[in-house]
Amino acid sequence: SIYSPLVPHKTQAMLQGTRVGLVGSLYEPLQLLPWVKSEQVPKQADAARYTRKNSMSFDVFCLASAACWDATQRRCHHNLNWQSALTQGVSEETSACFPQVYPRPLEHELAIRRSRQIVNAFGPEMATARWLTFSFPLFKIALSPL
Secondary structure (H helix, E strand, O other): OEOOOOOOOOOOOOOOOOOOOEOOOOOOHHHHHHHHHHOOOOOOOOHHHHHOOOOOOOOOOOOOOOOEEEOOOOEEEOOOOOOOEOOOOOOOOOOOOOOOOOOOOOHHHHHHHHOOOEEEOOOHHHHHHHHHHHHOHHHHHHOOOO
C-alpha cells in the first residue's frame, strides 16, 4: 500500500505473513523540475524561499516547517509533495525521503528507509523540537521568512 509519511496512521495488526509499505509521491522526475519552475508560487509559500536554491539552508534542525530529514544527505526537505532539499520549491537531488516507486523501488533508497535514516519532521521524534520552536519567541523570530 502507499500512504503519506506525514499523516499519523495505525496499520491493522497482522496474524500471519509479512507487510510491505511504500511511501512515495507519484510524479515523473524529468517533467517535475520544469513544471514547478514554470508554475506560480503558491500563496502560502514565501516567494524567495520557493524559487531560490539553498534558501532554507539555515534550517539545520528541520524546524521551519520541514517535511523530512534525510540523514544520509544531512538535508531537510521543505515541500510535502516532492524532493526539496534546502528549499521550499523543488531540488534536483533525489532523496529517500521521496523514494522512487515506479517502475520499481530503488534498493539503496529502501535500505536507507529500513535503516531509519529518514525522519518525519512532524513525527514523534521531533515533538520536543517543535515544542521549543513554537513556545519561545526567539526561535520563531530566527525562523521567520526572509
